[in-house]
Amino acid sequence: MTQGWNDELEKEFKETIKTYFDDKIRGVLDTQNALEIGNNLAELLKSSEEDIVKIITPRAVKKWASSETLPLWEKFLENEQMILELREIGKSIANSMRPLAGNNFAIWVTKVLNKAFENEKLPLSATTTGEAKKALNKAIDEFAKTNKSFKPDIDIVVMQSPKSAVIAIISAKTTLAERVMQTISWHNYLQTLPAEIQNVKLFLVTAWETFEKDNVNRERVQQLDGVYVCNPNVQEYGKIKKFSKIVDDLKSLL
DSSP: OOTTOOHHHHHHHHHHHHHHHHHHHHHHHTTSOHHHHHHTHHHHHHHHHHHHHHHHHHHHHHHHOOTTTHHHHHHHTTOHHHHHHHHHHHHHHHHHHHHHHHHHHHHHHHHHHHHHHHHTTOSEEEESSSHHHHHHHHHHHHHHTTOTTOOOOOSEEEEETTTTEEEEEEEEESOOGGGHHHHHHHHHHHTTSOHHHHTSEEEEEESSOOOOTTOTHHHHGGGSSEEEESOTTOOOBTTEEEGGGHHHHHHTTO
8 A cells, every 4th residue: 555545535435435325325215216226226336336436446546556656647537438447447357367367276276286196106186177077077967957056166176097086076266255155065965966976075275265263164164075275374274274285185085
């Protein structure tokens, strides 16, 4: 954060945001049926977006622009059209980065695992593609026909040589957000399938989560077979472990 922002400005900003939203809802409540407004709150929020962008962008600039670039940004803020376009540009960048990060995270995890398997001369291999993964997906799809709410969440499969038997599925997620419950539901669903699939362990590998004591997911993920974190700040607890411990847990499956 730069010196262009302080606690007093932050307080003023929060008050401006509160006033805007209070005025917005009051304006329609004074003239329209309350429950009908409730039916259309999504549209009301959407109609507020351009106004909000114009409020939050100057704050972001003053908080994060360097002293060298701040004059250029202040000039930029005089053009409302460019402010609105900046939002779309930012969304485009974020939307592009999210899948790129997710896909490449899984590939990196695979490469790290395979190097570890090689170093320890283990009869294991990990992959994000290939026939074994396709076959497992197909088998699960067959059983899932009666319950289409569950779709395979298979980012990586770990196989044991020489028969390429799948011993573990890895769900690789850079961050969990609300998706942790999807992974838990997916794990629970696997337990309803035939033994040859039930016996395949489901591990979760994540990048950013640290699972501090007040993290609601800390207890939830104990339902999984193992949770491994690629972050030195992880608070290990139960099945939540540093990523380096995944190899020992995979060895125990041999």
